[in-house]
Amino acid sequence: MDQTPNTLNYMIAGYVVLFGLPLLYVVSWLIRQRNLEKDIDVIQTIADDQKK
Amino acid sequence: MEKASRNLQILNVLTIVLLVIATALVFFYAPRERVMGDVQRIFYFHVPSAWVGFLAFLVTLVAGIAYLRTGSRGWDRVGYASVEIGLVFTVMTIVSGSIWARPAWNTWWTWDPRLTTYTILALIYVAYMMLRQGVEDPDRRARFAAVYGIVGFISVPITFFSIRWWRTIHPVVIGSSSPTAEGGFDMTSPMRLVFFFSLFTFTVLYFCFLANRLRLERLAERVEQLKARWLSA
Numbered sequence: 001m002d003q004t005p006n007t008l009n010y011m012i013a014g015y016v017v018l019f020g021l022p023l024l025y026v027v028s029w030l031i032r033q034r035n036l037e038k039d040i041d042v043i044q045t046i047a048d049d050q051k052k
Numbered sequence: 053m054e055k056a057s058r059n060l061q062i063l064n065v066l067t068i069v070l071l072v073i074a075t076a077l078v079f080f081y082a083p084r085e086r087v088m089g090d091v092q093r094i095f096y097f098h099v100p101s102a103w104v105g106f107l108a109f110l111v112t113l114v115a116g117i118a119y120l121r122t123g124s125r126g127w128d129r130v131g132y133a134s135v136e137i138g139l140v141f142t143v144m145t146i147v148s149g150s151i152w153a154r155p156a157w158n159t160w161w162t163w164d165p166r167l168t169t170y171t172i173l174a175l176i177y178v179a180y181m182m183l184r185q186g187v188e189d190p191d192r193r194a195r196f197a198a199v200y201g202i203v204g205f206i207s208v209p210i211t212f213f214s215i216r217w218w219r220t221i222h223p224v225v226i227g228s229s230s231p232t233a234e235g236g237f238d239m240t241s242p243m244r245l246v247f248f249f250s251l252f253t254f255t256v257l258y259f260c261f262l263a264n265r266l267r268l269e270r271l272a273e274r275v276e277q278l279k280a281r282w283l284s285a
Contacts, residue, residue, distance in 0.1 A: 004084065007091035007155045014094035014151040018101065021144045022261075025137075029268055036271045043278045 060263050067260040070253040074246075082246040085237055092237065094152045096246055099225055100254035102145040102170075106208050107258055108138025109177065113205040116198035128194035129273075131201050133265040135180050137258065142174045157221060166222035169211040176204045 056064070078096045085092035115131035118124070149167075150160050161167065180200050187193035215222045223237070225247075239247060 004086050005089045005155065007089040010151050010155050011090040011093050014091065014148045015097070017147045017151065018094070018097045018144055021140060021147075022257075025140045025261075029264065033268055033271065036268075036275050039275045040278060043275070043282055047282055 056264075056267065060267070063256075063260050063263060067253075067257050070256055074250045074253040077246045077249055082243055083240060085243075087237065088156055091152055091155050094148050095225075096250045097254070098145060098148045098152065099247070100251045101141045101148065103251060104254050104258045105138045105142040105145060105173075106212065107255065108134045108141065108262075109173075109201075109205055109208050111262070112138070112180075112201040116201035119194060119198040120202075125190070125194065125273075128197060129266060129269045130262070131197060132184065133262055133269055135177050135201070137261045137265060139174065139177050139181070141254075141258075142170070142177070146170065146174065162221065164222055165214040165218040165220045166211070169207070169214045173207040173211045176207050180204060 074096075078093050082093060082096065084090060111134040112131045115127045115134065119127035119131065153162070154160050180197065183200055184193055184197055187196055214220065215224050225239075
């Protein structure tokens with residue numbers, strides 16, 4: 001008789017965390033990168049305006 | 053932003069391919085463990101996550117020593133990036149371990165020596181991030197962070213050896229467990245193959261993350277330089 005417990009739900013929850021957290025971390029890089037690129041654009045625009 | 057270098061692009065693709073293979077091995081090749089069932093498969097990514105956390109903090113230690121010797125800001129960036137990555141993997145380890153523990157130990161959490169030392173380790177490196185936020189002067193910040201990264205690393209071997217030094221219910225993967233350990237199992241050959249492949253994959257993933265995170269850090273530094281130049285003009 002197979003007495004192995006059904007722990008599939010726990011495994012799914014575990015892998016949601018194990019894939020989800022690094023994915024969120026990568027998304028946070030993309031957001032930070034976008035914000036930094038915006039900062040560079042703003043600084044360069046202001047610097048160009050001042051030259052004029 | 054500068055385009056990712058060819059080497060970084062290759063590393064990114066290689067990491068994705070390795071992750072796909074590791075995931076396929078975990079779900080389609082590794083046998084179902086008889087006592088715990090499917091939840092045991094968490095182990096294949098849980099242990100490598102913990103390993104990456106330790107590796108990341110080791111790199112911070114090395115970067116701290118290198119910064120104090122050379123004063124190069126590059127080493128400070130490596131230490132900072134590595135702690136950030138290490139913390140992500142440490143949280144992954146804690147949460148996935150807690151999910152595994154529910155069916156294996158019948159509890160989400162217990163103040164076992166491994167879990168306690170691991171929590172302290174996580175808090176030590178959260179404090180590292182807070183310390184950095186609290187110091188304005190970049191040179192002082194880098195110096196404090198380097199010293200903290202060196203001293204904080206003491207928590208890593210204590211956490212690693214806690215399950216070998218004290219009576220614990222946490223199983224030991226390599227070596228013999230404490231007699232009180234619960235949820236341990238003997239790895240069969242396919243299990244061992246999947247485990248070591250995942251360990252290798254996560255090591256590559258760490259270096260991939262570090263390279264990408266350093267690229268972002270260089271962009272942040274460029275913004276700081278532009279701001280400083282603009283303010284002084």
